[in-house]
Amino acid sequence: MLEIGFGGGEHLVGQAQAHPDARFIGVEPFMNGVASCLRHIEESGVTNIRLHMGDARDVIARLPDASLDLIYILFPDPWPKARHHKRRLIQPEFLDELARVLKRGAEVRFATDWANYAEWTLWHCTRDARFAWLAERADDWRAPWPGHATTRYEAKKLGDCAPVWLRFARS
Numbered sequence: 001m002l003e004i005g006f007g008g009g010e011h012l013v014g015q016a017q018a019h020p021d022a023r024f025i026g027v028e029p030f031m032n033g034v035a036s037c038l039r040h041i042e043e044s045g046v047t048n049i050r051l052h053m054g055d056a057r058d059v060i061a062r063l064p065d066a067s068l069d070l071i072y073i074l075f076p077d078p079w080p081k082a083r084h085h086k087r088r089l090i091q092p093e094f095l096d097e098l099a100r101v102l103k104r105g106a107e108v109r110f111a112t113d114w115a116n117y118a119e120w121t122l123w124h125c126t127r128d129a130r131f132a133w134l135a136e137r138a139d140d141w142r143a144p145w146p147g148h149a150t151t152r153y154e155a156k157k158l159g160d161c162a163p164v165w166l167r168f169a170r171s
């Protein structure tokens with residue numbers, strides 16, 4: 001499992017505690033976030049997390065094909081201004097790399113509270129035949145998936161809409 005941009009690491013450590021038999025990689029370039037995550041790891045005693053301080057794209061580039069079961073991208077930097085959209089993490093080239101490292105049937109779980117980023121991600125993923133949007137009813141994108149624990153950024157409610165929860169399967 002991979003969490004991209006884990007912030008303070010609360011979600012990552014919570015998942016590692018909930019799934020002791022799974023192995024997690026967390027990537028975050030922000031030093032204070034990594035320090036916070038290390039504290040949570042130490043306090044919880046979990047041993048199934050490895051961290052990288054830096055850009056998730058560098059980690060993904062080094063992962064073997066079909067090596068991940070699940071990727072979390074929770075409340076990524078929204079870059080709401082149109083002229084900054086190219087800075088968003090979700091880009092066609094990035095989806096190429098996600099598709100490469102995910103196993104068949106593996107999931108990407110994405111959340112944002114910026115309406116335009118939700119639309120952007122849906123547009124990019126639904127036109128890409130390698131990803132299948134798993135929503136069957138409105139609650140599937142209006143409510144978090146089972147087992148979700150609120151993240152620090154989510155709790156701040158800084159976006160322009162309620163959180164949108166998107167699950168995609170690698171087909």
Ligand SMILES: C[S@@+](CC[C@H](N)C(=O)[O-])C[C@H]1O[C@@H](n2cnc3c(N)ncnc32)[C@H](O)[C@@H]1O
Pocket residue numbers: 004005006007008027028029030033054055056057074075076077078089151152153154
């Ligand atoms: C808005 S914060 C959300 C943090 C956390 N997921 C949460 O929900 O509380 C976005 C995070 O993504 C991190 N980030 C930005 N670009 C990244 C990249 N290329 N690779 C990994 N993390 C990145 C930022 O440092 C920041 O901590």
